[in-house]
Amino acid sequence: MNPPIQEAYDALLEKWGAQHWWPAESRLEMMLGAILTQNTAWTNVEKALENLKSNQAISLPALTECTRQQLAEWIRPAGYFNQKAAYIKMMVDRIKTAFDLSLDHLFKLETSDLRNELLSWKGIGPETADSILLYAGGRPVFVVDAYTRRFLTRHEWIDERVRYDEIARLFTSNLPLNTQLFNEYHALIVQLGKTFCKTRSRCEACPLRAFLPS
């Protein structure tokens, strides 16, 4: 079947309006948040980012100079702090050696080259890479996360074992290739996931209830 991708977006936007993501003041903060929020509640990420801000640590030079142990302490509330501190350190090292410690240089890469570059960094998988491409790079790339997969399977628009890239293609092939549209759609899916779709029960207030299977 051909899922009502555009109609679902219209219903979500009607319900909640524009979300204006990503909640970050800079590309670097966005990238840090993308790593910190992996399998982690955003409220915990906010605490970690506050720690970094109060220590003036959201800058490439500061992240280069601090120790991995110090960084791990700052981001402790976000969980997996040893792994994530190592990932952030490796990211900054790579930006230093290959891009002169400049995000401007990094983001000059063409989209598919930039995606491959990000995916080559340990700790950056498809969702994190695509989040950075969309929300820090402004590229028309669709982000697929656990909420996206859940709402699609609940509505029986995909089988449970469909791969990441195929889910992304479901959106990119049924919508205009527009960065702002993909930005809002992903943000609205997260809003949906945080609010509904937590149980299998039908909810009267769900903006997508009209699309649920009978």
Next chain:
DNA sequence: CACCAGGCAAGTA
């Protein structure tokens, strides 16, 4: 108490 949250890497078969 158990379960979950805006994943990913590494190991095994």
Next chain:
DNA sequence: TACTTGCATGGT
């Protein structure tokens, strides 16, 4: 390729 496990905090 398909599955399993470790990583860790804070809220419900």
